[in-house]
Amino acid sequence: MAASGRLACGDMAAVDAVAARLAARLRPGDAVLLAGAIGSGKTRFVAALAGAMGSGDRVTSPTYTLMHVYETPAGRLLHLDAYRLSGVDEYRDLGVEDLAPEAVTLVEWGDRVAAAHPEHLLIRLTHIPESETARTLVLAGAGPRWDGVVADLAAPG
Ligand SMILES: Nc1ncnc2c1ncn2[C@@H]1O[C@H](COP(=O)(O)OP(=O)(O)OP(=O)(O)O)[C@@H](O)[C@H]1O
Ligand SMILES: [Mg+2]
Numbered sequence: 001m002a003a004s005g006r007l008a009c010g011d012m013a014a015v016d017a018v019a020a021r022l023a024a025r026l027r028p029g030d031a032v033l034l035a036g037a038i039g040s041g042k043t044r045f046v047a048a049l050a051g052a053m054g055s056g057d058r059v060t061s062p063t064y065t066l067m068h069v070y071e072t073p074a075g076r077l078l079h080l081d082a083y084r085l086s087g088v089d090e091y092r093d094l095g096v097e098d099l100a101p102e103a104v105t106l107v108e109w110g111d112r113v114a115a116a117h118p119e120h121l122l123i124r125l126t127h128i129p130e131s132e133t134a135r136t137l138v139l140a141g142a143g144p145r146w147d148g149v150v151a152d153l154a155a156p157g
Contacts, residue, residue: 003141005139006154010134011133015044021152022153026074028102029100030105031106033121035110040126045123077106078105079108080094088113120142121149122140123137139154
C-alpha cells in the first residue's frame, strides 16, 4: 500500500502544526521533498519545522545559495532549493548524498530531484484561491519508512 494522505489546513498555524508533528518523527537520513507553486509556503514549512526542532536560526530561502545547514538540538537539517538547478546531476554536485545520511534533508522544488532520494516523503502544498492562508497538503511516501509517518500525520489531531 502506498502511503499517501491529504490534509486541509485552514491557516498558517495549521500548516506549522503539521510541520511540528513531522519534525517529531524525523531522523537522520530522512529526505522530505517540498513541492508547490511559488509562494505556496515551502520555505515557511521548513522554518516551522526547524523551529520545532529547536533551531533559533532564521530560516531563509536557499533559492540562490542553494543549500543552508542548520544545527538544531534535534540534529542537523539540510535545506535546499532545486528551483534554479538544471536537474538531478547539478543537485548531486552539491554533495548532498555525502551529507544526507547524517542529516534530515528538506528540498524545495524537491519533486525535480526525487531521483537523488529514492526513499522520500513528498509534500505538495496547494494554495486555495478562496483563502489567503488556507493550504492543502498532499503527502506521498516513497518507501516503507514513510508508511507510519504518513498515517500519523493524516490522522486527525
Ligand atoms: N499559509 C500561509 N498563509 C499566509 N501566508 C503564508 C502562508 N504560507 C506562507 N505564507 C507567506 O507567503 C510568502 C511566501 O511563502 P514561502 O516563501 O514559504 O513560499 P515558497 O513556497 O517557499 O515560495 P518559493 O517557490 O518562491 O520558494 C511568505 O511571506 C510567507 O510568510
Ligand atoms: Mg521558498
